[in-house]
Amino acid sequence: MHNEVSERVAALDWDALHRDLDQQGFAVFRPILTPEECEAFIASYPAEELYRKTIDMKRYRFGLGEYKYFQSPLPSRLQQLREAFYPPLAAAANRWLEQLGKEPGYPGTLSAFLEKCHEAGQRRPTPLILKYEAGGYNCLHQDLYGEVYFPFQVLLTLNRKDVDYEGGEFLLVEQRPRAQSRGHAIKLERGAGVIFPTSFRPVQGARGHYRAFLRHGVGTVTAGKRYSLGVIFHDAT
Ligand SMILES: O=C(O)CCC(=O)C(=O)O
Numbered sequence: 001m002h003n004e005v006s007e008r009v010a011a012l013d014w015d016a017l018h019r020d021l022d023q024q025g026f027a028v029f030r031p032i033l034t035p036e037e038c039e040a041f042i043a044s045y046p047a048e049e050l051y052r053k054t055i056d057m058k059r060y061r062f063g064l065g066e067y068k069y070f071q072s073p074l075p076s077r078l079q080q081l082r083e084a085f086y087p088p089l090a091a092a093a094n095r096w097l098e099q100l101g102k103e104p105g106y107p108g109t110l111s112a113f114l115e116k117c118h119e120a121g122q123r124r125p126t127p128l129i130l131k132y133e134a135g136g137y138n139c140l141h142q143d144l145y146g147e148v149y150f151p152f153q154v155l156l157t158l159n160r161k162d163v164d165y166e167g168g169e170f171l172l173v174e175q176r177p178r179a180q181s182r183g184h185a186i187k188l189e190r191g192a193g194v195i196f197p198t199s200f201r202p203v204q205g206a207r208g209h210y211r212a213f214l215r216h217g218v219g220t221v222t223a224g225k226r227y228s229l230g231v232i233f234h235d236a237t
Pocket residue numbers: 130138143153154155170216217218228229230231
């Protein structure tokens with residue numbers, strides 16, 4: 001993979017990803033970061049000048065682990081991920097809005113969408129790197145940082161499952177109205193990732209589509225260390 005990260009995102013099988021998003025609400029994609037690129041993100045975890053804020057998850061009872069929000073300008077590969085994933089996901093977002101009888105209002109480019117965030121006072125970048133050691137976990141949650149939000153986010157893992165760490169499944173729980181919740185536990189290859197809804201998804205019912213709400217998190221890492229890269233598209237207040 002000597003080409004640019006943005007080209008690798010564009011080269012994913014987007015027909016299949018759109019189908020998975022529509023049918024199951026999330027979509028797993030193959031590795032798009034090389035092992036060296038994953039290692040480089042991990043190696044730069046201590047480089048404080050790259051980050052605007054560090055969160056000790058235990059302190060907020062978010063779980064056990066730590067994460068850091070990158071500051072602008074984002075590292076080039078992360079910026080490319082954010083820019084390249086945005087347009088196909090905006091198409092999916094608009095399709096979902098139409099299914100729910102709403103105006104399909106997401107602009108076609110990340111920069112146009114970020115302008116909307118900025119107008120709403122949301123100016124701080126939200127992409128983050130997360131680190132969990134043995135015993136670490138991330139409680140089920142949603143990542144909303146203001147009125148403006150993008151309905152999808154992307155998560156990539158940077159270590160080898162079952163080699164560098166054990167446990168640590170990515171968790172997605174769908175809360176269906178007036179029914180019991182459904183969970184998915186997803187183990188990702190290094191450099192691969194998952195696209196999932198920030199807040200809810202439309203599900204086909206007998207009378208049109210209804211909303212199912214989702215939360216995500218990480219199951220307990222039972223051994224080793226797990227680093228991941230979160231690509232959130234809306235900026236924060
Ligand atoms: O580490 C993970 O897999 C989950 C990270 C997360 O919560 C996020 O990217 O929003």
